[in-house]
Amino acid sequence: MDELKIYTYIAVFGTFGLYFAIAIWARAGSTADFYAAGGGVTPFQNGMAIGADWMSAASFISMAGLIAFLGYGGSVFLMGWTGGYVLLAMCLAPYMRKHGKFTVPEFIGDRFYSRTARIVTIVCLIVASVTYIIGQMKGVGVAFSRFLEVEYDTGLYIGMAVVFVYAVLGGMKGITYTQIAQYIVLITAYTIPAIFISFQLTGNPIPQLGLGSTLADGSGVYLLDKLDMVVTDLGFKEYTTATLGSSLNMFAYTLSLMIGTAGLPHVIMRFFTVPSVQAARSSAGYALVFIALLYTVAPAVGAMARFNLMNTIEPAPGQNLEYEQRPQWFKDWERTGLLAFEDKNGDGKIQYTADKATNEMVKVDRDIMVLANPSIANLPNWVIALVAAGGLAAALSTAAGLLLAISSSISHDLMKGILTPDMSEKSELMWGRIVMSISILFAGYLGLNPPGFAAGTVALAFGLAASSIFPALMMGIFSRTMNDKGAIAGMCAGLGVTMLYVFQHKGIMFIPGTSFLGGLDANWFLGISPNAFGAVGAIVNFAVAFIVLKSTAPAPKEIADMVDNFRSPHGEIAAAHDH
Amino acid sequence: MENQSTYWQENLRVIKICLVIWFVVSFGFGLILVEPLNAIRLGGYKLGFWFAQQGSIYTFLALIFWYGKKMNDLDKKYDVENS
Numbered sequence: 001m002d003e004l005k006i007y008t009y010i011a012v013f014g015t016f017g018l019y020f021a022i023a024i025w026a027r028a029g030s031t032a033d034f035y036a037a038g039g040g041v042t043p044f045q046n047g048m049a050i051g052a053d054w055m056s057a058a059s060f061i062s063m064a065g066l067i068a069f070l071g072y073g074g075s076v077f078l079m080g081w082t083g084g085y086v087l088l089a090m091c092l093a094p095y096m097r098k099h100g101k102f103t104v105p106e107f108i109g110d111r112f113y114s115r116t117a118r119i120v121t122i123v124c125l126i127v128a129s130v131t132y133i134i135g136q137m138k139g140v141g142v143a144f145s146r147f148l149e150v151e152y153d154t155g156l157y158i159g160m161a162v163v164f165v166y167a168v169l170g171g172m173k174g175i176t177y178t179q180i181a182q183y184i185v186l187i188t189a190y191t192i193p194a195i196f197i198s199f200q201l202t203g204n205p206i207p208q209l210g211l212g213s214t215l216a217d218g219s220g221v222y223l224l225d226k227l228d229m230v231v232t233d234l235g236f237k238e239y240t241t242a243t244l245g246s247s248l249n250m251f252a253y254t255l256s257l258m259i260g261t262a263g264l265p266h267v268i269m270r271f272f273t274v275p276s277v278q279a280a281r282s283s284a285g286y287a288l289v290f291i292a293l294l295y296t297v298a299p300a301v302g303a304m305a306r307f308n309l310m311n312t313i314e315p316a317p318g319q320n321l322e323y324e325q326r327p328q329w330f331k332d333w334e335r336t337g338l339l340a341f342e343d344k345n346g347d348g349k350i351q352y353t354a355d356k357a358t359n360e361m362v363k364v365d366r367d368i369m370v371l372a373n374p375s376i377a378n379l380p381n382w383v384i385a386l387v388a389a390g391g392l393a394a395a396l397s398t399a400a401g402l403l404l405a406i407s408s409s410i411s412h413d414l415m416k417g418i419l420t421p422d423m424s425e426k427s428e429l430m431w432g433r434i435v436m437s438i439s440i441l442f443a444g445y446l447g448l449n450p451p452g453f454a455a456g457t458v459a460l461a462f463g464l465a466a467s468s469i470f471p472a473l474m475m476g477i478f479s480r481t482m483n484d485k486g487a488i489a490g491m492c493a494g495l496g497v498t499m500l501y502v503f504q505h506k507g508i509m510f511i512p513g514t515s516f517l518g519g520l521d522a523n524w525f526l527g528i529s530p531n532a533f534g535a536v537g538a539i540v541n542f543a544v545a546f547i548v549l550k551s552t553a554p555a556p557k558e559i560a561d562m563v564d565n566f567r568s569p570h571g572e573i574a575a576a577h578d579h
Numbered sequence: 580m581e582n583q584s585t586y587w588q589e590n591l592r593v594i595k596i597c598l599v600i601w602f603v604v605s606f607g608f609g610l611i612l613v614e615p616l617n618a619i620r621l622g623g624y625k626l627g628f629w630f631a632q633q634g635s636i637y638t639f640l641a642l643i644f645w646y647g648k649k650m651n652d653l654d655k656k657y658d659v660e661n662s
Binding site: 067074075078082212567570 | 586631644660
């Protein structure tokens with residue numbers, strides 16, 4: 001066994017051991033522990049847990065790679081996935097915490113005094129969470145198969161077993177404390193290589209500053225200027241100005257991700273774990289501190305990875321790398337099929353250009369950039385091992401949070417809330433665990449047999465949250481009169497429009513060949529891509545809800561009183577969520 | 580009751596201020612005005628690019644903490660802190 005493999009085993013199984021130890025220490029004893037960690041998590045701890053919960057395999061593995069190839073266009077992810085926390089902190093979290101229930105469907109059911117509204121929310125929540133979880137399971141499988149050279153399937157089984165132990169045993173309490181540990185693992189794993197690389201390239205160890213610095217090669221040229229020059233010479237779009245579609249598309253995309261973030265139930269749920277309204281507000285702040293640590297480093301990781309990649313292949317204009325002399329990391333990733341070279345002009349050298357006819361890097365998967373980055377920069381083996389553990393921490397922590405959201409909406413909202421309201425706490429807790437176990441098996445199954453739509457899942461999850469859940473919550477809090485009919489009609493309309501748009505361009509349930517308008521940009525409404533359509537769905541939702549409200553009776557007085565009550569932090573706060 | 584509705588009005592005012600800034604730094608500086616701002620440099624960064632990939636996130640952070648502080652003051656002023 002080589003050195004890298006030994007380090008990787010130590011890093012991965014060392015961190016797994018830590019997660020188990022925490023799970024045993026923080027076992028859940030009651031439903032309040034299981035769903036909301038007994039309401040006793042401090043804002044600082046909760047911030048870290050939200051950070052780990054939020055930052056998934058997509059944030060850790062994919063985002064910097066996307067930015068590396070999109071340049072300025074990648075900004076939509078940076079602003080979109082952080083800006084939502086501003087909305088959460090001011091418009092949603094404090095009031096929902098004051099209302100004092102366990103779940104998002106429960107809040108919507110109470111506020112709109114409607115079982116139908118609650119069921120619509122449960123459906124949205126389950127679809128959004130399940131689609132989201134497939135990506136995490138795939139992330140676990142890929143990380144294992146690349147770093148430990150086991151089969152993808154084996155990696156997936158190990159991941160399922162680990163989540164099973166700490167999520168099912170510990171519930172929210174176990175998950176929260178494990179996520180704190182996972183946050184520390186993932187942020188260390190993300191920033192250490194970035195610091196190394198930033199220092200190598202610019203002499204400045206702080207990546208956020210390094211990205212704006214001059215190169216350390218004595219040329220006095222700024223890194224970003226040099227990168228712009230290198231990529232435009234090869235025919236690519238200029239890095240710092242390349243857009244993602246039209247301006248309107250970038251606007252809608254950013255807005256969709258922001259309100260989608262604020263409406264994702266597994267994130268909102270975390271705010272039910274803190275003891276007070278004030279703590280809910282500061283939790284959002286701490287969460288964003290911990291998220292921003294990764295999100296402000298990511299643009300540096302992306303730009304520097306692109307820079308190193310271009311430089312490896314063509315160190316100076318015209319001096320292309322001989323294929324036979326390619327570095328070890330190049331061979332490693334070729335084996336996975338995520339990187340591919342084809343010698344089109346037969347000169348034995350690698351040409352990497354924007355022109356499809358002459359480009360010889362026929363495949364450069366964006367997802368490999370973060371994972372390959374440390375090897376591209378020749379960093380020591382222990383750093384590479386750390387990145388493996390970090391990627392797994394990011395995927396597992398998000399999977400656990402999603403599983404909790406799914407199990408609570410089934411056992412608490414559907415079974416206890418709607419089907420059998422006289423269920424005892426003990427049997428609810430048992431059902432919570434059973435549902436979570438089934439969810440893990442189901443998610444594992446989907447990870448092994450990914451449906452064709454895995455690539456489109458992010459669009460679906462954010463589209464659902466942005467077009468149905470976010471507007472309903474906003475109207476529930478900021479309008480005293482919004483009634484059940486308006487809210488339900490709004491949710492269904494917003495959801496319907498968004499799903500229709502996504503399906504008509506990407507296929508019904510993403511089945512190839514069923515997209516009746518095709519994925520062509522020419523057919524996009526105002527040039528807005530399906531991934532960015534959640535914002536339009538949200539507008540439709542608001543509009544329909546208010547039109548319906550105009551022709552129906554406003555919400556009754558006791559509902560208006562309830563709204564007044566949760567708008568003010570004053571008075572009883574349902575401490576450990578007694579019913 | 581009177582107190583409570585002025586508390587809510589003040590809360591809305593604070594939220595409005597925050598959301599205007601939230602919009603200006605991200606959608607304004609980072610997207611709509613990015614081209615003119617890119618003419619200005621911040622070290623190696625073009626300013627519009629910097630707002631889109633760094634500045635907006637720092638501003639979001641400042642906004643959330645400022646809002647939290649403002650609201651804690653309001654909670655005290657209207658005596659609505661929850662125990």
